[in-house]
Amino acid sequence: MKQGCSTYLINDISNTAVSQDSDNQTAMLSIETQALSPIAVEESKAPSWDRPWIGPLLKDTLFTVSSGDESTIHQSPNHQLKTYLLLDAAQVSALEGVFSLAKAEDLGVLCLLGGEARKDLKDYAPYLINLTLSQQQLEEGDIPSFHRDVFIRYWGKHCGIFLHSYADLNTVARHCKKFIKLKDEQDQWFFFRFYDPRVAQDYFRWMENDGVRIAKWFGIKQGKPLIQSLIFEADAGQSFTRIEAKNYEQLNDHSPIGLTKVELGWMQQSRWQRTKKAIYQSLQQELSEEPFLQSKLERQLVGGWCEEALRHDYTTERAIYDYAYSHALAHHFELDLAEVNDYLAAKDDSDVEKAKELQQILLNAINTYRMNQQEE
Incomplete structure (x- = not known):
């Protein structure tokens, strides 16, 4: 069963x-x-x-x-x-x-x-x-x-x-x-x-x-x-x-x-649409607390990142959220995550572990970017 x-x-x-x-x-x-x-x-x-x-x-x-x-x-x-x-x-x-x-x-x-x-x-x-x-x-x-x-x-x-x-x-x-x-x-x-x-x-x-x-x-x-x-x-x-x-x-x-x-397909699709909506709303709330993010997130962009996460085999809601969060930050700082995504795709880690590593790599890059900005 x-x-x-x-x-x-x-x-x-x-x-x-x-x-x-x-x-x-x-x-x-x-x-x-x-x-x-x-x-x-x-x-x-x-x-x-x-x-x-x-x-x-x-x-x-x-x-x-x-x-x-x-x-x-x-x-x-x-x-x-x-x-x-x-x-x-x-x-x-x-x-x-x-x-x-x-x-x-x-x-x-x-x-x-x-x-x-x-x-x-x-x-x-x-x-x-x-x-x-x-x-x-x-x-x-x-x-x-x-x-x-x-x-x-x-x-x-x-x-x-x-x-x-x-x-x-x-x-x-x-x-x-x-x-x-x-x-x-x-x-x-x-x-x-x-x-x-x-x-x-x-x-x-x-x-x-x-x-x-x-x-x-x-x-x-x-x-x-x-x-x-x-x-x-x-x-x-x-x-x-x-x-x-x-x-x-x-x-x-x-x-x-x-x-x-x-x-079953109808229920899966309905659940997926609801998941994307929830991720969008959570991102809106969490990122609104970031002082450097002044612009409002577009729902269509977040939905696209969620779909992209699925294509990269991120299947749990937690991992998809972290993936979308990372890409929202990358979008703001105009960072390209293509090479990072390819690197993570080759690893045997779980989707949650990959999403966490993606987030950490991105935060390190943002910190480096900020330090360079301050030095200038």
Whole structure:
């Protein structure tokens, strides 16, 4: 089984990425992205249990208590709309250095892996956690510490996605397990990290007009969805996206789905465009602090350096960023890096090591240039 979906690889796939043609089609997904205002957690002097933990807009979107009617309720022991978190233990482990669900034990937790994998990969598995809050909890501010951790420590760091459903924890978990492993067109298995917000952002936009996939993912049977909505962070937590199925009355979950070459290409291309945008924004911020750089970076130039980095086999985001950073400085000082790039291309070092060496060579050249300028 392949570990990790190919959406996590940064490849030059501009020739394979194809978007679905939405012309003359009825969109079956409602996709809405809303900006969030930052909350001043660090500035608050209130006790930890009384500090702000989530913005009002996101709080209302995720936790407003709603009672369904007969047209929306599906396999529910009661009529309250529930809020679930599909948490990525691998990402939390990477952030914290350790993974623990001790604070969530009383909430309702299920691992989406089974058998030996549940034990062997317990620190890297996806977990479904019931985050539902009652009206009384919302009014009195009686918020579990786990909820506070999720939004104060993990929001904006790609740790999971949220789901709304009237169904119970076991039913939703069984549904989500269907998508942990998917086959591609060559019958190769992929461990599909759809619970990473970056993957979800691309994948669900791709299926906007695909009734078969929408019916499968939202569990639509007899005109009723099991999953009412998906909610996940966007723009590194500065906004969130909410996705709901619509015009689904005639849809029915009955067909298996896999991963096609075209949709994998679409997700790779979307991820690559987002990576280039993030690198451009980071460079803008970092280089704006350099007193000698007065001119504003052009986004097209940065994109070109990123593409060039790929052609020189720099494939990790860190290495591509360092490569673009070095070329931004070289561009300002009118330095030619062609010979340096050829020298590094002949080395067997990793792309991160090469990018660091490129940066060091360039900084040494700039220091020499400055010293010569001072002597003159």
